[in-house]
Every structure is written in C-alpha cells, then in structure tokens.
Amino acid sequence: MKRVLVNGAFGRMGQLTCEWIAKQTAFTLAGKAGRNDDLNQMIKETQADIVIDFTTADAAFQNTRTILAAKVKPIIGTSGLKPDDVKALQAYAKAQHMGGAIIPNFSLGAMVLNKLAQQASTYFNSIEIVETHHDLKRDAPSGSAINTAHLLAASRKKLPPAHDEQETLSGARGATLENIHIHALRLPGVMAKETVYFGSPGETISLEHQVINREAYMPGILLACERVDSLTELVYGLEYLVD
Numbered sequence: 001m002k003r004v005l006v007n008g009a010f011g012r013m014g015q016l017t018c019e020w021i022a023k024q025t026a027f028t029l030a031g032k033a034g035r036n037d038d039l040n041q042m043i044k045e046t047q048a049d050i051v052i053d054f055t056t057a058d059a060a061f062q063n064t065r066t067i068l069a070a071k072v073k074p075i076i077g078t079s080g081l082k083p084d085d086v087k088a089l090q091a092y093a094k095a096q097h098m099g100g101a102i103i104p105n106f107s108l109g110a111m112v113l114n115k116l117a118q119q120a121s122t123y124f125n126s127i128e129i130v131e132t133h134h135d136l137k138r139d140a141p142s143g144s145a146i147n148t149a150h151l152l153a154a155s156r157k158k159l160p161p162a163h164d165e166q167e168t169l170s171g172a173r174g175a176t177l178e179n180i181h182i183h184a185l186r187l188p189g190v191m192a193k194e195t196v197y198f199g200s201p202g203e204t205i206s207l208e209h210q211v212i213n214r215e216a217y218m219p220g221i222l223l224a225c226e227r228v229d230s231l232t233e234l235v236y237g238l239e240y241l242v243d
Contacts, residue, residue, distance in 0.1 A: 001025075001026065001027065001028050001050045002026065002027050002028070002050055002225065002229070003027075003028055003030035003046060003048050003049045003050070004021050004027050004028065004029055004030055004048065004049070004050045004051075004152070004225060005030050005031045005032075005033060005036070005042060005043060005046050005048035005051045005052070006018050006021065006032055006033065006051075006052050006054070007037075007039055007051055007052065007053045007054070007063060008033070008034070008035075008053060008054035008055040008078070009032035009033055009034060009040075009054075010034045011031070012214065013054045013077065013214060013217070014054045014059030014087040016214050016215070016217075016218065017052060017221055018032055020218045020221065020222065021225075024222065026225075026226070027050075027225055030046035030047065030048045030049075031045070031046035031048065035055070035059075039051075039063055039066050039067070040066050040069075040070060042071075043067065043070045043072055048072055049072065049149075049229075050072065050073045050074075050075060050225055050228060050229075051063075051067045051072055051073070051074055051075070051204070052075045052077060052221065052224075052225075053067070053074060053075070053076045053077060053078055054077050054078060056078060056080070056138070057079065057080030057081055057082075057138075057139060058202065059078075059079060060078035060080075060081055061081065061085050061088075061089065063076075064076055064089050064092075064100070064102075064234075065089070065092055066200050067100070068089075068092060068093050068096045068100065068234075069096065070099045071096075071098065073098070073100050073211035073228045073229060073231070074098070074100035074101070074102075074234075075100065075101050075103065075221070075224045075228055076101070076102040076169055077103055077106060077136070077217075077221070079104060079138075079142060079143045079144075080138060080143060081143065083116065083146075086102060086236055089102070089234055090236075092233045092234075093233060094232035094233060094234075097224065098234070099228070099230075099232045099233050099234060100228060100231060100234045100235075101224055101228055101231060101234070101235050101236075101240070101241060102234065102235070102236045102237075103220070103224060103237065104142070104143030104144050104146070104147045104236070104237065105142075105143070105144040105192075105217075105220075105238065106217035106218075106219075106221050106224065106238060107192075107209070107211055107216050107217055107220055107222030107238075108216075108219055108220055108223075109209045109211070109216065110144055110194065110209050110211075111192070111220075111238045111242065112238050112240075113148075113194065113196070113207055113209040113235075114147070114148055114151050114207070114237075114239065115239070116207055117148060117151070117152055117196045117207050118152060118155040119155075120149055120196075120198050120199070120207065121152045121155045121156040121157075122149050122155060122156070123198075123200075124198035124199065124205065125156055125157065125158050125159060125160045125200075126160040126188060126198065126199040126200065126211075127152055127156065127160075127196065127197065127198055127199075128174075128180065128181045128182075128183070128196075128197045128199075129141075129145050129148055129149060129180060129181070129182045129183070129194065129195070129197070130142065130182075130183045130185065130194070130195045131145040131182065131184055131185070131192075131194045131195075132184075132185040132186075132187060132190050132194075132196070133181070133184075133185070133186060133190060133191075133193075133194070133234075134186070134187070134188065134189075134190050134192075135186045135187055135188045136220050137186060140184035140186065141174075141175055141182045141183075141184040142184065142192075142194075143193060144192075145182050145184070145192055146182070147237055148194065148196060149177045149178050149180045149182060150177070150178060151237075151239075152175075152178075152180060153178030153179065153180060159179050160179070191210075191211045191212055191213060191214070192211040193208065193209070193210040193211070194208070194209050195207070195208040195209075204222065221243050223238070223241055224238070224241055227241040228241070
C-alpha cells in the first residue's frame, strides 16, 4: 500500500484530496503538511512513497526538488510554474534518476479536450484559446491553457497567415504563446472553463470543457497516484499517464 503525503493539505484542493486518498484501499494517507511544516522532515516522519503538492508556484519549485532529493515520487498539482522552471526541474529529476509528474490539470475531461483539439489542429491552423477561472486564481493564463497551446503548436501543420493588426488597447488580443493567442478571464461564480477556437475560411469550430466543482479533479489525482511509480522521468501533463 503506497503511503501518500499531501503538501498544502489545508487548502481547498488539499483538503478534498486528503478526503479521497483516505477512502482508498490502494493508498494510505500518511500525513498532511502545511506552510509551517518542514517538508523534508515530514517526508522522513511519514515514510511517504508519494508527495502530492498543492502549494503555490513560488514554493512548488523548491518543494519538487526536496521531494526528488528524498527519492520520493512527486505529483505537483500547483499551478503557475513557468516553462523554464519545469525544464529545470526535469533536468534535476534526470540527475537524481527519479521520475514524477507535474500536472497542470487533473481533470480527465480537460485531457480529452486536449486530445480532440490536437486532432482538429491538423486541419485548422488558426487557433485561439479562452480560459475562464474563479477570481481568486493567482496565475494567468492558467497552466492548463499554456499546456494546451504547447500541445497544439506541436501538432499544428503550419502557421496561420500573418495579418497586419494593431491593438488600440494594449492586451486586447491577449497573450501569445507559440503563435496562439490566449485570453484569460477571471470572474466570481466560475470554477474553471477552457474553450479552444479554430478558424478556417468560411467556418469555425470550438471545443469547450468546464469544471463545476473540484471533485472533477479527483479521478485524475488517483490515476496519477496509481501510475507515478512507473515513471522514470518528470513528465508534464496528465496525458503522459494514460495508455
């Protein structure tokens, strides 16, 4: 039975994750860590096999290094890690001969959205992403939208034609990543939603995924706990854990 330590256990996602892990027969909730705990000491005391991290982007980078150095499998659910941070952590994991997972979105539906969007991107090269989250989310755009943009850029066969456009208000066209515009909305009353728009002369297509409560993330978290032990590198995205 794998022993799971949840770091950031007293936030909204952390509390729900602890509840779900405690109900499982394949895992045991070895401990709960908060901002005032020494993570390395908690890993030793709980003899954890897996650490799930739901802290902040500022803390998650060092937390991941601490987990890897302790020869424990990390599952990082913290949003807001920058691409350079992810690359640095992947290099550190390789040096430690360790595997693990950084998951920007644990929703299985979000993973399906990405897979469908990748298929569409082979036919439509004009792509825009609109992501909407609750107004307390700190980072923008979301890690999920960034991940989607990277995946679509890799599968898109060619770039859209260049247009001579000009913003009359700075930021009106959103951020641009891999020649894909990303627009981030932050509103109360929303949990999480991502829509990918594709355009071609005479037609458009849109794919949308919406989360209405945090329980949508729990099956993905359990899947990550089941599969992380087989990883020999630090992967980014839930799709790397699915056959």
